[in-house]
Amino acid sequence: MKRDVFKKRLAIVMLLVFLCGLAWIGCSTTVKERHGEPAGSEEKEVSKYGAKYYHFDDVLVPGQLKYRQNRSFVYETPRFKAGILVFSKWWLDVGSLIDFFTYHMEKDNWKLVNSFKGKESILNFSKPDKTCAIKMLEKWYGTTEVEIRVGPLGEKKM
Secondary structure, eight states, X not given: OHHHXXXXXXXXXXXXXXXXXXHHHHHHHHHHHHHSSOTTOOEEEOSXXXXXXXXXTTOEEOTTSXXXXXXXXXXXXXXXXXXXXEEEEESOOHHHHHHHHHHHHHHTTOEEEEXXXXXXXXXXXXXXXXXXXXXXXXXXXXXEEEEEEEEEOOOOOO
């Protein structure tokens, strides 16, 4: 008799844990969709791999990178747009990031000015009217952080 009661209680507890887990997973998905990226953000998905343009239509970002809206900002005037976009990802190879950015930035008509490779890697690109610096840093605890800075080149004095 006690065994039957124990089995029923165990079954009820397991069912409740399962239902709570499903509810938690469902809620976390909707929260990520609402808070992960702003509703009016300027982003376009480009490839089947999920690479996107965030705020700047000529700087493609790999789909694996997670956009950190709370650490990013964009300043825009009628003449130019500038800003810092921050992304991160666990266990990502910086060498593949360098290859990705070098290839896609050149496709978007950026010219590689110089690069620094090491624990902190930096790629500097330019266009006639603006510049872009991409910094990639591998943290000691396994996260790779990518910071993309885009700004105007400044006007020449006459």
